Amino acid sequence: MTFTEPLKVGLVGTGYAASQRAKALQDSPRSVLLAVSGNSPENLATFCQTYSVPAVNSWQQLVNDSNLDLIVICTVNRDHGTIARAALEALKHVVVEYPLSLNLREAAALMSLAQKQNKLLHVEHIELLGGVHQAIRQYLPAIGKVFYARYSTITPQRPAPRRWTYHQELFGFPLTAAVSRIHRLTDLFGSVATVNCQARFWDAPESGYYTSCLCAAQLGFTNGLIADVIYGKGENFWQGDRTFELHGDEGTLIFAGEKGTLVRGEEITPIEVVPRRGLFVQDTEMVLDYLWEGKPLYVSPSASYYALLVADAARFAVTTGQTQVLDG
């Protein structure tokens, strides 16, 4: 199913991810951006003016445009699954920003549908392309057997915006929405045996919104590793944190933001993290490599799905208050 002419692409969304996609698609000779749909008419008009692209009134219209080969979904999480389904049913290739769906069953059904339709369903996971992840992969052998990991991302925000990222339905369960946190770990350490999680939301006066959230999950990996994953944001936080610590029996790796350190007793080695700009560009280029040349992508649907499954187990652990045991 390789292409020899520029792919005709339609984009759903007009925010940050969408603008990165629009630039990447327009900069490549292997794709042409033909239409965009959005949410608010003003933002859609501005976006379409910036990129000189025709606007369409709805994503339904976009996915059913018989002229398009590929739909790129960069809108709020709530709608990812529904739009991906409609696009696959209309026999389009699909690229979707993570998460594939807020509903695990729907995610599984979409993967089967893509196979049935013989279409690409690619979920973007730029966290795997970033400098920190690449540096961890490179230095992991230096710390022996890893037995404990802690990955904490806390973002104070005051006042918390009334945006989709602070809305229960639009954003979804925070560790599903931020599935990249779990995916980094499953990519490095494989399968998870047990999942526990606690979560707290501080509700905003407007229905559905919150002003802060905190999710604290503990994953027990099949290989024995214990991992704490912390995600917090909003008004109740006063100090930001972005720390990834990996403790092995021969050393410790610590990433504070982009600053990496390898600690082995007295020996403290700074780790250079290559700044990777343009992660969405890289992702887009790899999709085009796949569709044009059949080159394998950097992430498989099953790996993406597995991270989503672990995130969903965390969600279930919150609602039941019980540790979830996953099948091997």
Ligand code: NAP
């Ligand atoms: P964003 O900049 O806030 O853009 C959100 C888009 O969704 C805009 O087009 C916005 O349109 C629309 N939207 C907002 N509220 C909506 C609603 N109630 N109903 C329908 N559409 C609505 O967000 P983003 O950062 O680009 O994120 C888009 C997707 O990419 C998300 O799934 C996110 O998880 C994923 N992602 C983003 C990044 C990143 O670096 N930003 C990284 C990885 C994955 P209006 O502005 O007109 O409302």
Ligand code: BLA
């Ligand atoms: C991830 N960034 C995300 C996600 C959202 C945003 C919704 C997916 C959920 C998550 O993993 O937390 C949204 N990020 C924002 C917003 C800002 C932001 C609104 O930084 C406001 C400044 N993303 C950006 C910008 C950069 C960026 C401007 O919008 C950097 C210059 C980077 N966002 C970025 C990266 C990820 C991400 C690299 C992947 C997360 C990871 O590595 O785990």
